[in-house]
Amino acid sequence: MVNGRKIAGIIAAGVAFMISGGVLAEGSVSQLSGTLSVKKADGSVRILSQKSQIQPGDTINTQRDSYAQIKFPDGGQITLKPNTSVKLDSFNFNQAEPKNDNMVFGLVKGGMRAVTGLVGKRGDPDAYKLNTATATIGIRGTTYGVDDCDTTKCDDLPGAVYVSVADGEIVASNAAGAVSFLAGQFGSIESRDRLPRFLSTDPGLQFTPPASFIQSITGGTAVNSGKSMECVVRR
Secondary structure, three states, rough: OOOHHHHHHHHHHHHHHHHOOOOOOOOEEEEEEEEEEOOOOOEEEEEEOOEEEEEEOOOOEEEEOOOOEEEEEOOEEEEEOOOOEEEEEEOOOOOOHHHHHHHEEEEEEEEEEEOOEOOEEOOOOOOEEEEOOEEEEOOOOOOOEEEOOOOOOOOOOOOEEEEEEEEEEEEEEEOOOEEEEEEEOOEOOOOOOOOOOOOOOOOOOOOOOOOOHHHHHHOOOOOOOOOOOOOOEOO
């Protein structure tokens, strides 16, 4: 008979194998306050909870007054602001094969903050790409923010995609050229045929999740915690 310790060892070894082999090529909902849904590649819609899995082809959507954080196996994470849609086009992370790293996703609308993981930091620096309405964002080991005020207007700001860098560097590129933004810098990209430009001050796009969401990140607990409790939205 196989004892409990041996079974635990077998399970741990299996998990380690999957992570090192890149089998877990998806993200998961690590924190959630409010309502988060996903539109699958087949058109079906589900309401997500903490621990729900995010796969390539998924478009995830936060509702009004909702925040969600998605973590990926390479250590990266994205935090979505209210009324935000993000589509994960592709993701591949294999600990043993940096050359095959890949993460491509798109900000459909709204705003997000991101901390990059190993994808883009090792192997091909161009393996990480965020597509927006007016430019493609690449990274060089980064903590950054992006807000799409072109698709959906943001208060009194001119229509554009706004970027900010807290750490590292991003490169915003489009048909007009490419511009690098470093830590502490802000920028805007007004259209795909206009060069990204620097802003002298913070455009004032606040990132203010509720206290419960912040506490769940810093304290190790979670809003909507427990087992994944997805439900299918039927029309």
